[in-house]
Amino acid sequence: DVKVTQSSRYLVKRTGEKVFLECVQDMDHENMFWYRQDPGLGLRLIYFSYDVKMKEKGDIPEGYSVSREKKERFSLILESASTNQTSMYLCASSTASGREWGTDTQYFGPGTRLTVL
Amino acid sequence: DQQVKQNSPSLSVQEGRISILNCDYTNSMFDYFLWYKKYPAEGPTFLISISSIKDKNEDGRFTVFLNKSAKHLSLHIVPSQPGDSAVYFCAASFVTGTASKLTFGTGTRLQVTL
Numbered sequence: 420d421v422k423v424t425q426s427s428r429y430l431v432k433r434t435g436e437k438v439f440l441e442c443v444q445d446m447d448h449e450n451m452f453w454y455r456q457d458p459g460l461g462l463r464l465i466y467f468s469y470d471v472k473m474k475e476k477g478d479i480p481e482g483y484s485v486s487r488e489k490k491e492r493f494s495l496i497l498e499s500a501s502t503n504q505t506s507m508y509l510c511a512s513s514t515a516s517g518r519e520w521g522t523d524t525q526y527f528g529p530g531t532r533l534t535v536l
Numbered sequence: 537d538q539q540v541k542q543n544s545p546s547l548s549v550q551e552g553r554i555s556i557l558n559c560d561y562t563n564s565m566f567d568y569f570l571w572y573k574k575y576p577a578e579g580p581t582f583l584i585s586i587s588s589i590k591d592k593n594e595d596g597r598f599t600v601f602l603n604k605s606a607k608h609l610s611l612h613i614v615p616s617q618p619g620d621s622a623v624y625f626c627a628a629s630f631v632t633g634t635a636s637k638l639t640f641g642t643g644t645r646l647q648v649t650l
Contacts (some may be wrong), residue, residue, distance in 0.1 A: 423579070442575040450635045459545075460641040461625060462580070477637070509579055513636070523568045523629040524638040527579030 425510055426535070431534045433453035438497040441533050442510030451493035451514040451529040452525060453477075453485060462509065466492055469515070500535045507532050539563045540543075540628050540643035549648055557644050559626035561581040562607065566628035570638065571600060571611050574623045584611070616648045 424443035444451065452467040456476075464477030466485040474485050482504060486494045493512075497504055511525040541560045541576055549555045559569075567588040572580035575593040586600045586609070587592040593600050599612045623645050 426579075452637075460539075461542075461643060462627075462640040464637060464639075467635060467637065475635075485546075505602060511579075515635070522581050523638065524585060525638055526582065527572075529579045531579070532577070 423510055423512055423526055424433075425508075425528040425531050425532050428529060429532050429534075430491035431535055432500050432534065433499075434501060436497075436500050436535075438500050438535075440497075440508055440510075440533070441494040442493045442495070442512075442528055443491055444493075444510075444512040446512065446514075446525070447490065447524070449490070450485065450513045450525075452495065452511040452513075453483075453495045454509045455479070455509065456530075457506050462475065465495065483512065500533075502535050505533060505535045511516055538564075538642070539566075540639050540641040541616070541624060542624075542626060544644050545642070546645040549616045550613045550647065551618060551648055551650050555611075555616045555620065555646055555648070557611040557613075557624050557626075559611075559641055559648065560607060562608075563628070563630075563639075564607070565630045566639075568611050568625045568636070569602060570629070571598075571599070572625045572627060572640075573620075574643070575647045576595045577601050613646075616640065616646075616650050618650065621639060621646055621648045644647050 453465040454462040468487040510528040513525045570585040571583040574580040623643045
């Protein structure tokens with residue numbers, strides 16, 4: 420079974436703090452993703468990475484950065500947290516697309532509920 | 537620009553009846569479609585998928601139908617059970633070169649009542 424873990428389930432931070440969200444997967448997947456989920460907006464892609472040290476912006480990268488130093492670990496960084504970054508953050512991973520059908524399937528972690536006060 | 541749309545934010549169905557969740561997309565480049573189920577305070581879990589070369593895929597109580605000409609897909613759950621109560625997201629993808637990215641709809645909350 421694919422296992423994606425996230426460092427915290429709940430996090431409360433103050434405006435202006437630097438925030439690190441960590442994600443680890445144990446299936447040797449090449450691709451890793453960070454999303455945020457907000458009511459009425461679904462899941463929106465922040466950043467993704469298709470290889471170690473490689474990253475690409477998603478649909479809403481502003482205010483975020485990422486780091487992928489090891490294949491199994493993908494970090495999301497909020498340089499200076501703001502109240503509009505209060506959200507559920509979801510990490511996902513998938514195997515490389517070749518493309519075989521089914522390789523698009525992403526496996527998600529349990530999420531981190533971040534509140535910025 | 538919402539490329540994947542789930543126009544019904546919520547749906548209520550009686551236990552044992554059929555649940556039909558709908559999804560529309562606008563980008564004709566999408567060629568792989570997935571449904572995810574999400575319980576509160578948990579990450580989404582993969583449910584079922586379909587490639588654009590098929591029009592139907594079945595897995596137990598779950599069937600996904602794809603109508604490419606209408607750019608429409610639907611998820612049928614038969615029979616519906618109380619444990620199916622969750623938010624369902626449809627997602628669509630195509631290969632961009634570096635990775636297949638998923639574009640998600642806004643979700644439909646399904647409530648299965650006794």
